[in-house]
Amino acid sequence: MKIKSALLVCCIWLLTACSGFATKQDPAPVYGKSGRSANKEKSSVNTADQATQVKGVQDPVILKQQDLAVKSKPKSSNVVVALLAEADSSYQQGNLDGSVTTIERALHIEPRNALLLYKLASLRLQQGQPELAENLAKKSELLAQGNASLKKKNWLLIAEARDQMGNQSGAKQARKQAKKF
Numbered sequence: 001m002k003i004k005s006a007l008l009v010c011c012i013w014l015l016t017a018c019s020g021f022a023t024k025q026d027p028a029p030v031y032g033k034s035g036r037s038a039n040k041e042k043s044s045v046n047t048a049d050q051a052t053q054v055k056g057v058q059d060p061v062i063l064k065q066q067d068l069a070v071k072s073k074p075k076s077s078n079v080v081v082a083l084l085a086e087a088d089s090s091y092q093q094g095n096l097d098g099s100v101t102t103i104e105r106a107l108h109i110e111p112r113n114a115l116l117l118y119k120l121a122s123l124r125l126q127q128g129q130p131e132l133a134e135n136l137a138k139k140s141e142l143l144a145q146g147n148a149s150l151k152k153k154n155w156l157l158i159a160e161a162r163d164q165m166g167n168q169s170g171a172k173q174a175r176k177q178a179k180k181f
Contacts, residue, residue: 076110076113077109077110079106079109080106080109080110080113080116083102083103083105083106083109084102084103084106084116084119086102087099087102087103087106087119090102091123096123096126096127097127099123100120100123100124100127103116103119103120103123104120107120112143113143114140114141114142114143114144114147114150115140115144115150117136117137117139117140117143118136118137118140118144118150118153118154118157120136121133121134121135121136121137121140121154121157121161122157124136125157125160125161125164128164130160130161130162130164130165131161131165133157133161134157134158134161134162134165137154137155137157137158137161138154138158140154141154141155141158148181149181151181152178152181155174155175155177155178155181156174156175156178158174158177159171159172159174159175159178162174
């Protein structure tokens with residue numbers, strides 16, 4: 001009888017401890033065929049960085065330590081930081097597939113991390129997957145609230161992806177959007 005009671009108490013304790021995990025984050029935005037998110041918010045225009053030229057897809061390093069500090073967001077977990085260091089190492093060795101796999105693992109831990117999504121989009125563009133890269137960059141742009149620099153990088157990446165797909169007018173429009181940040 002004591003064993004059954006102890007087992008019941010343990011089960012109840014586990015269920016109550018796990019119940020809080022499901023409500024910690026909102027779901028990430030999902031794009032439809034039009035490429036627009038159902039819950040897209042209007043972004044504010046920041047003209048301070050208009051003169052700055054950013055090359056988003058040719059970053060020599062997957063992530064710099066200071067890039068983790070996104071305004072008004074909690075710091076990334078130690079596991080994500082370690083995974084990004086591993087992805088950076090793979091990237092520097094020319095192993096794009098290994099780097100992509102590692103960033104995807106980090107995204108399973110922090111699915112709403114705009115910087116991780118941008119880095120994955122950049123790698124997908126380098127792998128010759130411009131449509132996937134554009135979708136990832138759009139999702140990153142939506143999640144990059146308060147980070148004008150990352151928003152600009154995302155729009156420049158979208159422009160390059162559209163160029164690769166032969167959509168020059170769409171690329172021009174994306175560059176115009178990037179100039180707003």
